[in-house]
Amino acid sequence: MSSTYSFDLTRRLTTNPTLQSSRRISRLFHDTSVDQQQLPQQLLTVPWRRQQSYQQHDIVYNNHLTTPKVKQEPTYSLTPEKNKKFDIFRVRKLINNELNFVPHTIKYDSKIYLELIKDLTVQLKKSIRDVTYSRYKIVVIITGGQNNSNQTLIYASRCLWDKTTDGSLTVNYKVGDIYLLITVYFVYTE
16 A cells, blocks of 8 residues: 555654543545556555544533642642531522523533533633632532423432532523533542
8 A cells, every 4th residue: 555545643643642531533535636547556455445534522521630630739738728628509500590591491402411411511620710719629520401390300429528628519501401410529648
């Protein structure tokens, strides 16, 4: 084969850092764009061939791989300072403000709903991070589905933490044909 078909993965990984957190995908496709005279004779007999490319993971699931880790000096304190605890009322108000941007006439569609939950999770985590202090880890979990009057949802969670420094917040939201159950956990870390 000619050199146009060769693929040097190590060179691409070192020159393109976004490919370091990517995965290889392979698909069959019918190649009509390539000049038939330039292809080897073996490829001309098979109209379908396998295309290999690299696709990045979804940013929602790979945030910890792409964002640099912030180095902080240890404080050697097991509790936060008195004025640096998380404020549940402020975070609840912030979540309600973010939920006002969800369209009130939304109808349940699984594909649109999945994207809505992903975007809302990322947006809530960013905005909550802006109003809380840096020593807290924030976990945002959104559960939701189609709002039917005949169904019931029971949601339970169990955590091991210090009651004086850690906490959680749950917000129920119903709009149009959907419901959302948003749970935010605040965990103080040293």
